[in-house]
Amino acid sequence: EDKxxxxxxxxxxxxxxxxxxxxxxxxxxxxxxxxxKQEKKAPTFLFMLTSSGIEKKSGRxxxxxxxxxxFSILNITATQTGDSAVxxxxxxxxxxxxxxxxxxxxxxxxxx
Amino acid sequence: DTGVSQDPRxxxxxxxxxxxxxxxxxxxxxxxxWYRQTLGQGPEFxxxxxxxxxxxxxxxxxxxxxxxxxxxxxxxxxxxxxxQGDSAMYLCASSSASGSREAFFGQGTRLTVV
Numbered sequence: 376e377d378k379x380x381x382x383x384x385x386x387x388x389x390x391x392x393x394x395x396x397x398x399x400x401x402x403x404x405x406x407x408x409x410x411x412k413q414e415k416k417a418p419t420f421l422f423m424l425t426s427s428g429i430e431k432k433s434g435r436x437x438x439x440x441x442x443x444x445x446f447s448i449l450n451i452t453a454t455q456t457g458d459s460a461v462x463x464x465x466x467x468x469x470x471x472x473x474x475x476x477x478x479x480x481x482x483x484x485x486x487x
Numbered sequence: 488d489t490g491v492s493q494d495p496r497x498x499x500x501x502x503x504x505x506x507x508x509x510x511x512x513x514x515x516x517x518x519x520x521w522y523r524q525t526l527g528q529g530p531e532f533x534x535x536x537x538x539x540x541x542x543x544x545x546x547x548x549x550x551x552x553x554x555x556x557x558x559x560x561x562x563x564x565x566x567x568x569x570x571q572g573d574s575a576m577y578l579c580a581s582s583s584a585s586g587s588r589e590a591f592f593g594q595g596t597r598l599t600v601v
Contacts, residue, residue, distance in 0.1 A: 379529075409589060417491075417578070417592040418530070463529050473520045473582040473590035474543065477529030 377402045377468045381478035388454055389486055396449040396481045398464030408440055408447045409475065411463040418463055421449070454485045489513060491593035493579050499599045500569055507565045508596045512581030519562050520590060521554055522578040523547065530578050536562060537584065569600045 378401045388394055400408060407425040411418035422431045424440035424447060431438050435454075440447045451458055461482050465475040492511040500506050512519045517538050522530035533552070534544045538559040548554075551569075556562040566573055576597050580590040 411592075416576075416594040420589050420591060423589050465529070469543075473518050473580055473588070474532055474535055475530070475590065477531070479527065479529050 377466070377476045379464055379466055379476050379478040381462075381464050381481050383481060384479065385482035385484070387484045387486060390454060390456060392454050392485075393450065393452045394454060394458075394483060396451075396462050396464075396483070397446065398448070398478055399446040400464075400466050400476075401445065402466045402468060402476065404469075405442070406467050409465045409467075410438055410447070410449050411465065413461045413463055413480070414459075421462075451483070454483075456485050456487055459483060459485045491579055491581050491591055493577075493593040493596050495596055496594060497597045497599075499601060502571060502600055503568055505565065505567045506569060506598065507563050508577055508579075508598075509561060509563050510579030510593060511561045512579070513591060514560075516581035516583050516591075517559065518582045518584055518590075519556055520580040520582070521562070521564050522580065522592075524576040524578055524595070525574075533564075566598075569598075571600045574598055574600045 380399050382397045409423050410421040422438045427442040435452045438449045461480040463480045465477040468476050494509045520535040521533040524530040536556040551567045554564045576595045578595045579593045582590040
């Protein structure tokens with residue numbers, strides 16, 4: 376059975392800190408790994424990773440995939456209160472890339 | 488707004504009533520997905536369509552749930568004889584079958600069964 380596990384489940388940091396979120400996966404016929412940010416409602420897409428060792432960056436967020444060890448990390452540097460959200464990791468489980476197996480998410484709280 | 492649109496945003500219903508939710512995907516997307524999310528959990532896949540064909544249904548989708556996408560555009564999800572355990576956020580997503588294939592989510596419909 377396909378599985379995606381995120382850690383930690385929650386963390387609280389101060390503005391300006393750096394956070395690292397972990398995602399491990401066991402997916403048959405692995406295709407890609409996706410990260411989403413969910414603030415209150417819709418998960419919003421952050422990154423899609425398909426190749427091992429290639430870092431993707433968007434502003435203060437970056438992510439990398441290790442296909443040998445079956446995990447990914449999401450880094451947020453110089454955190455701001457607007458980064459407070461649940462960060463979800465997911466992997467497509469079939470050729471339909473929208474059929475996703477999600478982890479439970481990591482709740483990040485950034486305090487002023 | 489060219490994103491995924493869901494209606495209603497909130498629904499409160501009495502146990503035993505039927506409810507129907509609507510999802511309008513991004514117009515050029517031919518794949519549409521329904522997910523359910525409960526507090527503290529990631530979204531769980533329910534079903535998906537490619538154009539008007541329903542290609543897969545999760546075991547989570549009991550007989551009381553039915554989804555349609557009659558013209559390959561918008562979709563509806565109906566829950567009959569609602570139970571308190573159906574209370575959740577129902578999320579719709581859409582994606583393209585080619586090119587950039589990541590799924591984009593709507594704002595969701597929050598269902599509360601009392």
